Amino acid sequence: MAGLNDVLNSARSALIAQQVAMEVTSNNVANANTVGYSRERVDFEQSPAVPINHGLLGTGVSASHIGRARDRMIDQQLWGASDSNGKATTDQTILSQVEAAVNEPSDSGLSETMSSFFSAFQSLSAQPEESAARNNVVQQGQLLAQSFHNIQSGIAQTQNNIVSDVQSQLQTINQLTSDISDLNVKIANATTQGVEASSLEDQRDLKIDTLSGLVKVNVSDAADGSVMVSVGGTVVASKAGAVALTSVIKGNKMQIFSGASTQPTQITSGQLGGDLENYNTTIPGYMSKLDATANALITQINTLHAAGFGIGTPPSTGVNFFTGTSATDINVNAAVVNDPNKVAASSDGSTGDNQAAVAMANLQNQSVMNGGAATIPQYYNSFVSSIGSAVDAANNTSANQQLVINQLQSQRSSFSGVSIDEEMTNLTQYQHAYQAASEVVTVVNEMMQSLITMVQ
């Protein structure tokens, strides 16, 4: 038969269990806005019953287990989607910078200066004797060269910025992998000792969240609660330690190496992957198109110009209008700048003839690019719209990926996030249970008082 002490004991176990539950609730509420926090739950368990004459009698309650509410599948999905989002964001930033460098459509872009340059030759063809028209051709040529330089240096600047961006990303990645490894060790130790490591796991998973945006990661869970994180097929963080990533620029290509490996790690996604792709492929592609435009302009104009005649006795001929071979070094020939009479408008040396100027003005309508499929302005325009399309696509991808991430984050929040309403409901329940258990103690106390009075 159970005594009053047994009643007191079970009431005491209730008080303790409810208090633990309230502590958990309090912690949940305190961390309602902590990034990466997973709400914790208390599992109550009956204490073992003891047999008495009339059957089994319960002996109270205990808070048997405190665990975090976490859905590993959502985590894996989120980590799988973050890298695409990271890459889209990087593409968006870098390509927008390229687009800004190109500065079209505007009244000061290359397209406009190229038009003005050809117009200057048209104007010269109407008045080949006019020194004002000659000076204008030289001036428009210089402005055109300047436009090429501006775009070229704008794009080159963007490419250079990627190098320092990659440096800081690698620093972040290496810090994260080393933190993840440290946390892994602690979690594994705690788990093997049977201790809950929720807060450590939350911290670690938050770091994996950040890492998965920077680079595509593969995360596999081990039985002891630790994880193994690999990047491009190489393990970079595990219980055994972290492997640092480094970048090397060789022959204008940037490569990533992990640890002491001599084979580059293939990184195609995430912010780092976006940086690599833009540095190694996209931007050089744009540069070469810009250079091709400049080069075609230089060689075609020079051929026509050298065949023509300037003004003078004897009239100059065989003079190149441009020097250089690419967008970087295109310039108006210094000899022409110093003496605009060397601008070759005439095809036969007479001052009134304008056929050389006409031919150079007509170059804008000659299909000399892409093996005779496009004119120089058309080639440049399609280069510009290819950048625009790339930015547009990056914007769309980024928006779509953001929606996916939002959806997954909301799922995670739905599962793991703290709901104030729920906590308040729990709090009320625990409070009432606590009050009831206290009441039991009070009653038992009174019964004991009665008993003692009876004995006296």
Next chain:
Amino acid sequence: MRVTESSIASSFLFNIGETNQRITQEQTELATGKSVNTVSDNPQAANTILRLKALVSNNNQFQQNNTAAQSRAQATESAMDGFTTIMINLKGILAQATNGSLTSADQQTYADQVDQLLGQAVDIANTQSNGIYIFGGTNTLQQPITLAADGSSVTANPNGITGSIKVPVNEGINQVVNLDGQQAFQGTAIFNLMIQVRDELNSGQSPTTAQAASVDTYVDSIANATGKAGAIMQNLDANDTMLTNQQTQLKKLLSVQQDSDIAAVTLKMNQDQLDLQAALSSGASVLPDTLLNFLH
């Protein structure tokens, strides 16, 4: 589905951000008056805009070329008119001077008149427009006809006074804008004839009927050339009208591609602003509500 405070807050912020982004885009369109401000706004339209802008700028240049050609053609036309007057005067003098019963004083007077006409004719042959000898062919900076100081002979520019000047005045149209010295006044032939008549009159010899007949042919050929100058002028005038029409058309096309539809954008922006206000006001009333408000 379980909904937590943080998921309400983040989706609220995300949606407001989206609406704000749309409003910013619409505001940019309204402020610049252009629907395509960067290539990525509409890559296809941007390509067309660049092409149309180049066409507009070309057309502009054609108009300038046309104007320059017009002023040259106008100078040519009025010079040819002057030449016609001189030739008619010369014809009149010859008609009277072939009359056999002239005193030597009369012949002297006619000789002086012819000499004067010669001087005027050489001046007209050397007409300059904008610093250019309009009858010099392609040798535009060298005087086409030189009268010797004693008036005894004329010489043409040894580098030539022929050559057509073709100016691009429209896509694919290279308009000849000049009459060269050969087309306008047959090189030095007319001047030589005038010198011959003058010198013969001076030496008491009346002009022959053959000379009078060749003056007649020159009058005809100069009338022809004047007609040609007029035709050039007409072509240029017609081209000017065409260029103006093309320019209007191009600018209209450009406007369709790049200008924003103010009414439509304003309407859309009003709608988005309404959305934003609705989101803000509903957010403000929903976000603070928790069980806490009612637990007392």
